[in-house]
Amino acid sequence: MATASDSVALGSPAGDFRLRGTDGRIYSFDDVAGERGTVIVFICNHCPYVKAVINRAVQDALALQNEGVGFAAICSNDATAYPEDSFDNMKAFATSHGLPFPYLHDEDQSVALTYGAVCTPDFFGYDREGRLRYHGRLDEGRTNQPSPTAPRELLEALRAVAATGIAPAGQKPSMGCSIKWKPGL
Template sequence: MAQTASNMLPLGTIAPEFFLKDTNSNYTYSFKNLKGSKGTLVMFICNHCPFVHHVIKEIVMIANDYRVMGIGVIAISSNDVVKYPQDGPELMAEFALENKIDFPYLYDESQETAKAYEAACTPDFYLFDNEDKLFYRGQLDDSRPGNGIPLSGSDLRGAIDALIYNRTLNELQKPSIGCSIKWKQ
């Protein structure tokens, strides 16, 4: 299983805008449509990646725990569906249903959004504050498929808590590790 690390976009970067179709609702949304009053979590995931499968239940729990506290939650899939048809929009809707993803799961067909965010892997996490400035980017926690470390979401939960409760967050953040984004040739 190949492992790719996050690019670690500079903290303070303004959230790139996008207009993408939600595979759960068939509506097209922008970042501004979906942002939360306290902050916004943007994550790049896909249907087939074993790293995403490993963390998807924790991602859904985090979304359920923090959306009620004013955090917008957005998932985006940017993989090349010609080479990876299992990541296509119809199967994204099925994946969302199977995994109880009831937040937007957007399809980035052009891959322009992934490029704008400098996304490198799935999962890749970006937490923006209420002024749309990047507050955290990095890993969910230290758990990886097969490493025996229990899944906790501690790094991402700690970042969201720091954002909500106006605490200082260490700028030394660990990159996420996962499958590479499957870029079009």
Template sequence: MLLDTPICDFGWKAPNFTLKNPHGDVFTMSEHLGDKGLLIMFICNHCPYVKAIAARLAEDTKLLMAEGINVLAVMSNDYHLVDADSPANMLRFAEQHGFTFPYLVDEDQQVGQQYGAVCTPDFFGFNALGELQYRGRLDDTRLQNDPNRIPELVNAMQLIAAIGKGPKQQTASMGCSIKWR
């Protein structure tokens, strides 16, 4: 089912969480909330929207991380229902697309529920205080690869890193519904 994300609730405080990647390494959100902010993305492996943006997502997040903006990805789908989203497939998907950010398993779906994640991809851009400043889309191209695209997520996160505030105008992300138990 195709869904759009809600508009940004500016200032909403990010709940802390601790999740593991498929290798069992532990990541705590508060430890990644850097002085230039944090991007938390809800993605999965099987969604056609995530597949369509995966290369651009890898490129954009590498740029953000090189600029000192931290990035975490969370997979909240029920992978017992959708095997393509299993931890083993998460490793393959991340390697295939060159993801350099931690890709974490939300086994009990609690993090996705706490954040009000709606679809994949769903982007949450936080400032250094853990306040939500961006809940928009990756770029203006939808499913196409366009060399003249406007990298809205990168632009928003760079603004948040610089002044602690996100853009007032944001376009909702669109994607597949999260597969809840």
């Protein structure tokens, strides 16, 4: 069953983290932040919603990175219950999709809890000061391609944030598979 992202208060500060990337490095928010803004997206390897958007997300990430906006993805799923989301499988996913940004492992799920992430994919866009300005979807596509004339919502919002510090009103929530929480969370 699909889950829609909850509303998180715009203007909230980005949570810091220290997470291992699929390249073996440890990353913090400052390590992935761009001079003009930052996108943090919660994804996983097995979700059909993520699989449907990942190539478009890579295209938009490359465009944003070229414009000074940092980008990173985080997998917070319980890999014991969902072995397809294990760290080794994250490495394979990053390679097979040519991810041009760090793909980070939130093994204890503390970062997803701090950010208020509830689904995959769940996009959080921050301004240059690390304040949340966009919490929504990539575009209108869910498990299907968006229409050819559909706006590139994340890309356009982060371009506005980079230029003015303000994202458009009327942000539409992301929808996808729920984050697979460990027992007791």
